[in-house]
Amino acid sequence: xxxxxxxxxxxxxxxxxxxxxxxxxxxxxxxxxxxxxxxxxxxxxxxxxxxxxxxxxxxxxxxxxxxxxxxxxxxxxxxxxxxxxxxxxxxxxxxxxxxxxxxxxxxxxxxxxxxxxxxxxxxxxxxxxxxxxxxxxxxxxxxxxxxxxxxxxxxxxxxxxxxxxxxxxxxxxxxxxxxxxxxxxxxxxxxxxxxxxxxxxxxxxxxxxxxxxxxxxxxxxxxxxxxxxxxxxxxxxxxxxxxxxxxxxxxx
Numbered sequence: 001x002x003x004x005x006x007x008x009x010x011x012x013x014x015x016x017x018x019x020x021x022x023x024x025x026x027x028x029x030x031x032x033x034x035x036x037x038x039x040x041x042x043x044x045x046x047x048x049x050x051x052x053x054x055x056x057x058x059x060x061x062x063x064x065x066x067x068x069x070x071x072x073x074x075x076x077x078x079x080x081x082x083x084x085x086x087x088x089x090x091x092x093x094x095x096x097x098x099x100x101x102x103x104x105x106x107x108x109x110x111x112x113x114x115x116x117x118x119x120x121x122x123x124x125x126x127x128x129x130x131x132x133x134x135x136x137x138x139x140x141x142x143x144x145x146x147x148x149x150x151x152x153x154x155x156x157x158x159x160x161x162x163x164x165x166x167x168x169x170x171x172x173x174x175x176x177x178x179x180x181x182x183x184x185x186x187x188x189x190x191x192x193x194x195x196x197x198x199x200x201x202x203x204x205x206x207x208x209x210x211x212x213x214x215x216x217x218x219x220x221x222x223x224x225x226x227x228x229x230x231x232x233x234x235x236x237x238x239x240x241x242x243x244x245x246x247x248x249x250x251x252x
Contacts, residue, residue, distance in 0.1 A: 004230035006031030008129065009081035011074065013037055013064050013116065014091035016047040018186045019135065022217035023088055026225045028055040032086070035077035037062040037070075056081070064091045064112035065104065074119035084123035086228045089113040089134040089158070094190065095151040102150045109154040113161060121169065130174035131228045134162040135220070136239070138182040138247040159239060166237030175236040177227045182243020185214040210245040 005027060015024040015036035024034045024047075033056035038044050041061045048059040058080045062073040078084050093101065093108040113134060117124075124130035138144070140156040158178070165176040183205055185191045191214060195202045206212055223242045226232050241247055 001231060003030050003225060004129070005225065005228070008032040008085040008229075009035075009078075009083050010086035010088065010228065011035045011077050011081075011084055011116075011120065012088040012090055013070075013112065015088075016040070016043040016059075018189050019181065019184065019217045019220050020088075020090040021047065022221035023090065023224050024051055024057070025054065026218070026221040027086070027228070028057065030225055030229070031055070033057070033081050035059065035073075035081055037064070037073050037077075039063050064116065065093075065107035067111065067115045070112055070115050071119040074116060078120070078123050083127060084120050085127040085129055086131050086133070087117060087120045087124060088224060088228065089116060089132070089162075092135075092151065092155070095149060097149045105150040105154040109151075110157045110161070113158055117165070117169075121174075124169070124174045125172045127174075129230045129233070130169075130172075131232075132162065132165065132169065132174060132176040133224050133227050134158050134176075134178050135224075136162075136178050136180040138180050138241060138243050140180065141247060141249050163237050163239065170236050175227075175232070177232075177235060177237065178239040179220060179223045179227065180239055180241045180243070181215065181220045182241070182246035183209065183214040184217060184220060184242075186217050208246075213244070215242060215244055 010027045010032045012024050014020040016038040036059045044059040051057040060073050062069045064070045093104040136155045136159045139152040220242050
């Protein structure tokens with residue numbers, strides 16, 4: 001299937017590694033040009049150099065928890081690419097239980113989405129195929145794991161806000177959808193850490209997984225590419241779960 005992504009301009013936050021990196025790679029492979037950001041200059045420089053082998057990539061250092069820095073990145077990326085057709089909100093502060101962790105999650109998981117989309121809205125509306133995709137988690141839909149606390153709650157807020165925009169921005173021609181990964185194994189990622197430091201929990205998770213294995217970053221990236229593409233032109237307000245059947249919720 002031709003997704004129709006050739007020539008599109010996409011912004012992906014937190015895309016130097018993990019799921020964000022896989023999303024950038026997949027969009028590039030489909031012919032889109034991509035702008036990425038992350039907090040570490042060396043990571044951004046290395047990622048841009050590597051990703052540029054596959055297409056047009058620009059990258060900048062930006063802490064998405066800083067609204068001004070995030071808006072500046074959106075503006076410079078739009079100028080460099082020639083517009084914005086796709087905005088992918090991928091960043092997360094991760095789990096934590098103290099007040100500082102909750103505040104960081106509020107800024108990075110939720111408000112970075114709000115501020116980033118606000119900054120990109122003019123461009124998304126001007127596009128003939130504007131699309132927002134937010135990365136959430138199946139942990140937003142059920143209690144999962146020790147210490148999930150802020151992570152689950154703020155991801156639930158990400159889902160609520162994004163799917164609400166399916167009505168608001170949808171009326172202006174911008175489709176807004178969510179991708180919710182279940183357990184995804186990435187070298188150096190959270191499940192790699194759990195495997196090496198919380199082996200019992202890791203094994204227990206695999207035992208209750210229908211496929212007895214975790215997904216990959218590419219599984220998530222493929223779902224994002226579809227929802228962001230003109231091929232999904234009548235899909236708006238959807239929450240696509242990518243978890244191999246891990247979530248126990250029954251949807252009607």
